[in-house]
Amino acid sequence: MADDKDVLRDVWFGRIPACFTLSPEETTEREAEPYYLLLPRVSYLTLVTDKVKKHFLRVMKAEDVEEMWLEYEGTPLKWHYPIGVLFDLHASNTALPWNVTVHFKNFPEDDLLHCASNSVIEAHFMSCIKEADALKHKGQVINDMQKKDHKQLWMGLQNDKFDQFWAMNRKLMEYPTEEGGFRYIPFRIYQTMSDRPFIQKLFRPVSPEGHTLTLGDLLKELFPAAICAEGGWHQR
Amino acid sequence: MFLMTATSLCSSNVYMSDSRRFKSYNKMAGERNPASCYLDERTFQLCCQLFLQHSETIQDGWSWEQIKGTDEGFMKKTVLMPVKPSVLHKQHEYSIQDENMVTDDIQANVEDETAGVQAVCEIHAVLRYEYHVLYSCSYQIPVLYFRASTLDGRPLSLEEVWSNVHPNYRQRLQQGPWDTLTQQEHPLLGQPFFMLHPCRTEEFMKPALDLAQAENKRMNYIVTWLSVVGPVLRLDVPLSYSTEVSAPD
Numbered sequence: 311m312a313d314d315k316d317v318l319r320d321v322w323f324g325r326i327p328a329c330f331t332l333s334p335e336e337t338t339e340r341e342a343e344p345y346y347l348l349l350p351r352v353s354y355l356t357l358v359t360d361k362v363k364k365h366f367l368r369v370m371k372a373e374d375v376e377e378m379w380l381e382y383e384g385t386p387l388k389w390h391y392p393i394g395v396l397f398d399l400h401a402s403n404t405a406l407p408w409n410v411t412v413h414f415k416n417f418p419e420d421d422l423l424h425c426a427s428n429s430v431i432e433a434h435f436m437s438c439i440k441e442a443d444a445l446k447h448k449g450q451v452i453n454d455m456q457k458k459d460h461k462q463l464w465m466g467l468q469n470d471k472f473d474q475f476w477a478m479n480r481k482l483m484e485y486p487t488e489e490g491g492f493r494y495i496p497f498r499i500y501q502t503m504s505d506r507p508f509i510q511k512l513f514r515p516v517s518p519e520g521h522t523l524t525l526g527d528l529l530k531e532l533f534p535a536a537i538c539a540e541g542g543w544h545q546r
Numbered sequence: 547m548f549l550m551t552a553t554s555l556c557s558s559n560v561y562m563s564d565s566r567r568f569k570s571y572n573k574m575a576g577e578r579n580p581a582s583c584y585l586d587e588r589t590f591q592l593c594c595q596l597f598l599q600h601s602e603t604i605q606d607g608w609s610w611e612q613i614k615g616t617d618e619g620f621m622k623k624t625v626l627m628p629v630k631p632s633v634l635h636k637q638h639e640y641s642i643q644d645e646n647m648v649t650d651d652i653q654a655n656v657e658d659e660t661a662g663v664q665a666v667c668e669i670h671a672v673l674r675y676e677y678h679v680l681y682s683c684s685y686q687i688p689v690l691y692f693r694a695s696t697l698d699g700r701p702l703s704l705e706e707v708w709s710n711v712h713p714n715y716r717q718r719l720q721q722g723p724w725d726t727l728t729q730q731e732h733p734l735l736g737q738p739f740f741m742l743h744p745c746r747t748e749e750f751m752k753p754a755l756d757l758a759q760a761e762n763k764r765m766n767y768i769v770t771w772l773s774v775v776g777p778v779l780r781l782d783v784p785l786s787y788s789t790e791v792s793a794p795d
Contacts, residue, residue, distance in 0.1 A: 378649065389729070417702045419703075419736070419738065420737055420738070422738065423729045423730070423731060423738050424703070424704070424729060424738075433728065434728075437728075437743075441684045441685070444684050444685055445684055456650070487788075496684075502642065505734075505735055505736050506734055506735075506736065507731060507733065507736040508733075510683070510684075510733070511683065512683050
């Protein structure tokens with residue numbers, strides 16, 4: 311795990327430059343300048359866009375303001391997906407900055423979850439962590455942690471504190487090789503070309519014959535369309 | 547009648563004491579058949595098939611939705627439900643100052659019937675509830691998803707859904723609203739639904755499973771599970787399911 315620290319840091323500190331523009335459908339008292347922001351890949355939109363909201367609220371009347379929601383080229387952005395996933399899913403082949411449109415009315419009830427407060431984001435995040443641990447360790451590691459440990463995990467994410475986060479997360483990433491490592495690998499393959507938002511199946515890290523399996527093995531078994539006939543990679 | 551010898555269905559309550567953890571481990575290790583600790587997907591589908599056969603017989607309205615090109619699917623049922631107009635509030639009162647948890651609102655709405663009532667002329671409003679029974683491979687148990695809307699298609703808010711939870715269950719669920727009834731993305735359809743969180747399922751199920759096992763009876767897991775969690779969300783599961791539906795072989 312110590313050798314991977316550089317990789318862990320690179321993943322954590324990954325950023326996406328974004329440009330937020332108010333939707334022309336919104337009623338404003340005066341013109342609003344676009345707002346630029348570097349978005350952390352590992353975080354969630356509703357957690358990091360308070361400044362965006364405040365910026366645009368300045369030009370709007372309170373009565374015209376409902377729950378803020380974001381959209382990219384007509385597609386409502388699902389705040390409950392990590393930002394990096396959203397970008398890779400919708401805009402990875404386009405030029406930076408990522409141009410996101412801001413809305414304050416006509417919330418798309420059929421597409422987006424509501425996000426009334428940070429507690430909702432925290433609950434969602436912790437629920438994902440718990441589900442992942444259910445797959446890795448039958449939930450034993452997360453259940454053995456105290457409430458303050460869970461809080462530290464969340465605060466680490468919320469406040470962008472790598473060390474604070476990983477002090478706790480390393481317990482969840484413990485891979486006891488003598489016990490076969492993780493029971494199952496927690497993974498999701500997100501896709502845009504289907505109603506089904508992602509593929510998530512049970513997958514053991516070790517084959518019945520005892521070979522350690524790779525990401526390639528996983529894709530071959532569960533999502534062969536991702537791998538080109540020539541043996542190269544087609545990423546989505 | 548119907549039994550599945552199951553023990554802890556998923557990761558138990560997060561802050562268990564040491565003694566309880568020890569007890570669970572022992573249960574899984576020796577006292578019960580390890581193969582039936584959880585509900586595997588095949589058994590889930592078999593239980594559903596038997597459930598659906600009976601639904602067909604009594605015209606209870608359940609159907610199976612198969613995911614095209616896969617061996618996965620879920621059970622679904624739509625219900626029209628008359629409710630008191632007080633269940634419905636002004637549409638999603640979002641305030642830019644309000645960053646508090648919704649529990650305060652729930653309490654107020656339960657107590658004061660006239661607060662924020664939509665101008666509804668009928669004596670009863672009619673809501674459309676759509677229930678989905680899915681299988682969770684992460685927790686290896688079934689999960690109940692649902693969505694609710696007015697007849698003109700307006701989706702209900704979490705607060706309104708709470709108001710419609712059976713009063714007998716409201717207090718218990720209210721202790722951890724964010725752990726039990728939450729808005730979630732439907733894992734197969736990708737749309738917002740509400741979900742009764744699986745980690746509380748064990749609390750509801752344990753007494754029923756213990757009793758069935760003590761009486762050495764084989765049980766259809768889905769019948770027992772849905773009979774317990776359904777009424778929380780005003781989903782009626784007629785008694786004949788318990789008498790007529792068998793366990794899979």
